[in-house]
Amino acid sequence: MWRKTLTTLLMLAGGLGLVAALQARVDHVRDDALKYELLYIPSKSMLQHLTAGMSNVVADLLWIETIQYTVGEFHSTEAKFEWLESMLHAVVDLDPYFEGVYVNGGAFLSAVGEDEKAIRLLKKGFPRNPDSADIPHEIVKA
Numbered sequence: 001m002w003r004k005t006l007t008t009l010l011m012l013a014g015g016l017g018l019v020a021a022l023q024a025r026v027d028h029v030r031d032d033a034l035k036y037e038l039l040y041i042p043s044k045s046m047l048q049h050l051t052a053g054m055s056n057v058v059a060d061l062l063w064i065e066t067i068q069y070t071v072g073e074f075h076s077t078e079a080k081f082e083w084l085e086s087m088l089h090a091v092v093d094l095d096p097y098f099e100g101v102y103v104n105g106g107a108f109l110s111a112v113g114e115d116e117k118a119i120r121l122l123k124k125g126f127p128r129n130p131d132s133a134d135i136p137h138e139i140v141k142a
Helices: 002-029 044-050 055-075 084-094 099-111 115-125 134-141
Strands: none
Touching: 044 055, 044 084, 055 084, 055 099, 084 099, 084 115, 099 115, 099 134, 115 134
16 A cells, blocks of 8 residues: 555656756746747646646646736836736636636736726626625726
């Protein structure tokens, strides 16, 4: 019994190590200007398959990446925000009950002048979080 557990843990550690090494290599090869291309935003169906039942955890990690992307764009001279909406929708597709993404993501979109996209995101979140007081409040503010 313990051999099976040890083997599973070693395989998991090896897989995680391989993923970390590959990610480090990808980050090293790509320059910073291309860091947030589509490589970081897989399609909804691919995300569902890749999360292997851990969609909430992956949504949290993608939310952190979205915040970093937004801050990076705010500090950039170009500040395009071309991937912001896609990243936000990827997070809420993985975890539709993640209320903070709707509220804060709507605020991010509104702050960059994308009020219609902000309202669309907030309206997407309201049926999924009907007890929320913040989502309707943000819709009215936008």
